[in-house]
Amino acid sequence: MKKPPILERMTDVFRDVLDNETVALTRETTANDIEEWDSLSHITIIVAIEKEFNIRFNLADLKPLRNIGEFEDLIALKTGSQD
């Protein structure tokens, strides 16, 4: 079965970790747009994303990311041929 697109799976992870069903991610979304997404919850989200996509990040990969779009591209790059 074909897996849903990355952005959809990311949205599920965000909703699950932040315990907020109203989270809606677009490529332009930034941490400023989602109240619960802050310095405290950031790495918890990252780790959940790592589990979901079975990949591993470095802090240095993540820090320069400016929005969900860039994050999605990074996941696509890391997962390689999966999508």
Next chain:
Amino acid sequence: MTFNSLAYVLFLPLVFLAFQTAADRYRWLVLLIASYAFYGFMLQPSLLLILAFVTAFSYLMGKYIDRETNNGTRKKQLLFSVLVNLAILVYCKYLLFVVENLNGLLDIFSPETSIPLPKPMVSIALSFFVFQAISYLADIYFGITGSEPHLGRFALFMSFFPKLLQGPIERAGSMLPQLMRPYRFDYDGIRKGLLLFGWGLFLKTVVADRLAFFVDPVYNNVQAYAGIPLIIATYAYAFQLYFDFAGYTNMALGSARLFGINLTQNFNSPYLATSCADFWRRWHISFSRWILDYIFQPLQMKWRNLGINGTALALFVTFLLSGIWHGASWNFVIWGVLHGIFMAASAYYKPYKKKIHKKFRIDNSRWVSIWQVAVTFHLVCFTYIFFRASTIEDSWHIVTNLTQFNENYKYIHDSGIRLFIKENIIMGQYMLDLLTTISVLAVTLIVYKNRTVSLFEKPTWFRWTCYYAILVIILSLQVTTKTNFIYLQF
């Protein structure tokens, strides 16, 4: 020179005039000279040298890290530059504390030997600009910002006088671009800046310094009190500390606005927080973001295989270090440990929180929020006992005697209330002042509720009544004893 001194009231307009008359390409220089002069007023030449060294060193290291392409080398460069910065901080701020404790240890094993005590050093502003330097270097390493090519502008980023002594701790990405752009005279911004400055002065000299009357007599003579006076003093301290630091921050933000610079907001109604995590989102924001971004996140990432235990441990270590940052004393260590425990506990509780609330059908209850605010405030107040008390013994006395009011009347009478009233001998007058202050504050808060914007949309007569009111209140109700800002010691 501090913001509530006469010298600053003369200094600020002079710098403003020089800034306005200078050609745009030299404006950074005016501010840089002013900033070093401002720091020079502390009469600590060694601090000026340290600031200059940290600036030059971080400027160069930033360039190297930016230029280097080999990841291993970059990491080493970052590590080296952070360690040098921390070494300076430890040497100036913690050496005496470390040696004292080593001597205490030595005393157990060989009472004859002891290490000679180093001279105590003044370290005003040091922990703030060292933290800023570290964040600059880390941000370059992580590719968040590039290195600043202009040494002068970088030096201004490090030393800009409105934020030099007590922050906010600025990020390169938000402040350096502001120093780069050409200055445009902004009447509205200057007006807001002045109002913010006046408001801060009011919070400091009228509110915070007055609250100190209820705090200092008790906390400077703790052993004489039990029960209610200890509770009053601790509550009063919570508000003194907030108004002192928020007052300072408003004055810093207001001063910076005069030069077209927007600094980071440090507070967002911290005592309305609904959890300790929420408190740290609202209290000393530039600092909490710093420790979360540069200590907590790397640790959490490193210990992610430990799951929730890793998160809890990372939180604990982060807040322990935050305690140590505040000062070289066991009291601050305990304060940090307490916040560490609260935060770690909340990491375990969090997954169950919503479920429990849902189970009891209280997830949308107003009363739950009120309860959460009250509990959080009291947890925070409890930690302030250690934050404010001079020694461990004092803090312990307060903690163990806080609820001694159920003892017989004689006991209370002898060990507290009477002395509290006597110590506040002119308490009647203070009370009157305080009532005036609170009513004025309430009115002003209502005016201020929609922030300064709405005030500026009001008709001229209304605005000027407010300006005069603040001015008259500051002049007539200010506490004239010379006081420093509390956070100056950190």
